[in-house]
Amino acid sequence: MSGESTVEIGLLLPDVLGTYSDAGNATILAQRLRWRGIAAEIRTITARDVPPTGCAVYLLGGGEDTAQLFAADWLRRHDQLRRTLETCAVTLAVCAGLQILGQSMTDSKGQHYPGLALLDITTAPGRQRAVGEVVATCAVPGVGSLTGFENHRGVTTLGPGTVPLGRVLTGTGNGTGTGTKYRGEGVLTDRIIGTYLHGPVLARNPALADHILHQATGQTLSPLDLPDQAALRNTYL
Amino acid sequence: MATAPPGQLRLGWWTRAAVHAGLATAGLSRRLGLGAGSIIGGRVTLALDPHALRHLAAGRRVVLVSGTNGKTTTSHLVAAAVRTAGRVAHNAGGSNMADGAVAALAEARDTEYAVIEVDELHLAAVAEAVDPAVVVLLNLTRDQLDRATEVGAIAAAVGQALARHPSTVVVANADDPMVVSAAALASRPVWVAAGASWLGDASSCPRCGQTLTFTEPGWQCVCGLARPTPDWWIEDSKVCTADAVLPLDIRLPGQVNRSNAAMALAAACAVGISADQAASALREVDVVAGRYAVVHRGGQDLRMLLAKNPAGWAGMLSMLSEPRPLLVIINAREADGRDTSWLWDVAFEQFGSRQVVASGERAADLGVRLSYAGLDHRTVADPLAALETLPPGQIDVVANYTAFHQFRRRLGREREVAG
Incomplete structure (x- = not known):
């Protein structure tokens, strides 16, 4: 066990929801704490483990359909963890992980499955897959433009009072609001950051990583100057 | 149809014509220096005779x-x-679709x-x-x-x-x-x-x-x-x-x-x-479509390796056991996949203390990944310029698909100019 001052980052089900390289986000969060002199540890939580409930941050990634339903079922069976996600921890949920936290999901055959109901969203399959680069204006103050790669068929509808993480400039995002001025990407609450931007979304958007760490630790974090970071954002923005 | 003795099989006149048209196109493509010509040649043949593959294989x-x-x-x-x-x-x-x-x-x-x-x-x-x-x-x-x-x-x-x-x-x-x-x-x-x-x-x-x-x-x-x-x-x-x-x-x-x-x-x-x-x-096979070849350039011996996804890299890491300097070249063109997320599923942490240079059209993606892996490295987008930052002697070059072929072509052109 780690000491009290160590920030634990729980990487949930990388063995099930690891299709889109989302585990890198755990590395990014841990390193950004360590570089500031804050001890951090990644707890890898597989489907075989009893999930710890003391992590400050939890991460859920994307995966294929069967894997997603398995993961939703696994999370439902671990009610303590569900309560932690609802009341104490900060969660980054990507793609299938985001959909799982909603009210319901519908598969390509029209079958409905319940989600964890931590978010007031529902997801159904769209007509075609959304694949490609996304640029969105982030609703979190100070984060600026979000850049990332999406690859999903889910169309996510937000309930009244639920706020998207960003406003889509290019790409698809949640896939709702087409034809209107405001097309949303992901979901933002006090505790949950949900997004369709998969893989190293936090590598491309370090300010979003620091927002998560600030929410989770309450600490004010000093700026970091990472080589290649500006060039990376310039590649896509 | 499939029982005819090998090499004796007659193609129909239309397939024969389609094959000749394809071979002629491939030859032209080669003479114009556009490439090996196999893809364009195969496409021409298939466009003229959609059943050409069946007939040619029979x-x-x-x-x-x-x-x-x-x-x-x-x-x-x-x-x-x-x-x-x-x-x-x-x-x-390695042209691995029907045209190839x-x-x-x-x-x-x-x-x-x-x-x-x-x-x-x-x-x-x-x-x-x-x-x-x-x-x-x-x-x-x-x-x-x-x-x-x-x-x-x-x-x-x-x-x-x-x-x-x-x-x-x-x-x-x-x-x-x-x-x-x-x-x-x-x-x-x-x-x-x-x-x-x-x-x-x-x-x-x-x-x-x-x-x-x-x-x-x-x-x-x-x-x-x-x-x-x-x-x-x-x-x-x-x-x-x-x-x-x-x-x-x-x-x-x-x-x-x-x-x-x-x-x-x-x-x-x-x-x-x-x-x-x-x-x-x-036992006689040592170079495969340019891979594993050693290219001499100045005082450097470049061992040319290709890895294009997490599984390929997992196999590659065991080949990089010696503490040689390493040049990694990453592109994200259509043939590579436009999405570079996969770099985060490669265990770059295992590179250890060797000298590493991140290069290619997605050098910044790779550079950020290497920083988070805790690796000291330089980032130089142009691969030939990147080589200049490495010492003489043996160097491992690992590139993904289009980066590998681009780099080989540039090394080849350099030699033609020098020769």
């Missing part, structure tokens, strides 16, 4: 080599082994055998046309998710294709659950315990989605899918079957190439090549 014993990683290398190994028994048509340059197969068969018309590397997404269509004697299924992992479909769906499509060819021998990797789920429907499987260097996509069951249980050397799922008993396996530097032990002293480096060689041996035996003859032929 009467030959065809081995198809497919999977996510190792196709090019394994097809070179199989071709070397089969060549001991007769002439072989082979898409040696057509070009290879058109360029070597009267061969008894054909060894064709096929992209896993095109395996069903190519198998339908050529009615293969043998299909080699190496592994199925994630590659270019942005343009391909998810790997489980690929495995299902491959499985249905194999089920439609009951007389085809399917040489399949017993250690890869995705491959086993695909080959489970084959009538004549030959299982090779070829190992799996990366199981990042395979920890949940491809059939039912539950978590697989791995207990060395096997794996299984509660739904019944399990590792089949292998017919071929590797022990130290030997390949074994129930009644033979063969030396595996190949020149290509790394455990992953020993696996490829075991698959190639099983495939060669399935088309009737004697195992001893095949094993000695494999």
Whole structure:
């Protein structure tokens, strides 16, 4: 066990929801704490483990359909963890992980499955897959433009009072609001950051990583100057 | 149709015309310096005669080599082994869709055998046309998710294709659950315990989605899918079957190439090549479509390696055991996949303390990844400029697909100018 001052980052089900390289986000969060002199540890939580409930941050990634339903079922069976996600921890949920936290999901055959109901969203399959680069204006103050790669068929509808993480400039995002001025990407609450931007979304958007760490630790974090970071954002923005 | 003696088969006049048009286009493309010409030539032939592949393959014993990683290398190994028994048509340059197969068969018309590397997404269509004697299924992992479909769906499509060819021998990797789920429907499987260097996509069951249980050397799922008993396996530097032990002293480096060689041996035996003859032929293969070649440039010896996805890199890391400086070149063009997320599933942390330079059109993506891996490195987007920052002596160069070919062309042009 780690000491009290160590920030634990729980990487949930990388063995099930690891299709889109989302585990890198755990590395990014841990390193950004360590570089500031804050001890951090990644707890890898597989489907075989009893999930710890003391992590400050939890991460859920994307995966294929069967894997997603398995993961939703696994999370439902671990009610303590569900309560932690609802009341104490900060969660980054990507793609299938985001959909799982909603009210319901519908598969390509029209079958409905319940989600964890931590978010007031529902997801159904769209007509075609959304694949490609996304640029969105982030609703979190100070984060600026979000850049990332999406690859999903889910169309996510937000309930009244639920706020998207960003406003889509290019790409698809949640896939709702087409034809209107405001097309949303992901979901933002006090505790949950949900997004369709998969893989190293936090590598491309370090300010979003620091927002998560600030929410989770309450600490004010000093700026970091990472080589290649500006060039990376310039590649896509 | 498929019973005509090899090399004696007559093509219809229209197919003959289509083949001539394709070969002429390929020749023109080569003379204009546009490339090897096989893709454009094959496309012309197919546009004129959509059944050209079926007609060109008829009467030959065809081995198809497919999977996510190792196709090019394994097809070179199989071709070397089969060549001991007769002439072989082979898409040696790695053009692995239907057009590449057509070009290879058109360029070597009267061969008894054909060894064709096929992209896993095109395996069903190519198998339908050529009615293969043998299909080699190496592994199925994630590659270019942005343009391909998810790997489980690929495995299902491959499985249905194999089920439609009951007389085809399917040489399949017993250690890869995705491959086993695909080959489970084959009538004549030959299982090779070829190992799996990366199981990042395979920890949940491809059939039912539950978590697989791995207990060395096997794996299984509660739904019944399990590792089949292998017919071929590797022990130290030997390949074994129930009644033979063969030396595996190949020149290509790394455990992953020993696996490829075991698959190639099983495939060669399935088309009737004697195992001893095949094993000695494999020993002669040292360079595969430019890979593993050593290029001398100034005082530097560049060992050219290709890795394009997490599984490929997992196999590559064991080849980089010496503390040589390393140049990594990453692009994200269509043939590479536009999405660079996969870099985060490569265990760059294992590079250790060697000198590393991040390069290519996505040098910044790689550079940020290496920083988070805790690696000291330099980032120089232009690969030739990047070489200038490294010392003389041996250097490992690892590039993904288009980066590898771009870099080879630039080195080649430099030599022409110098010569």
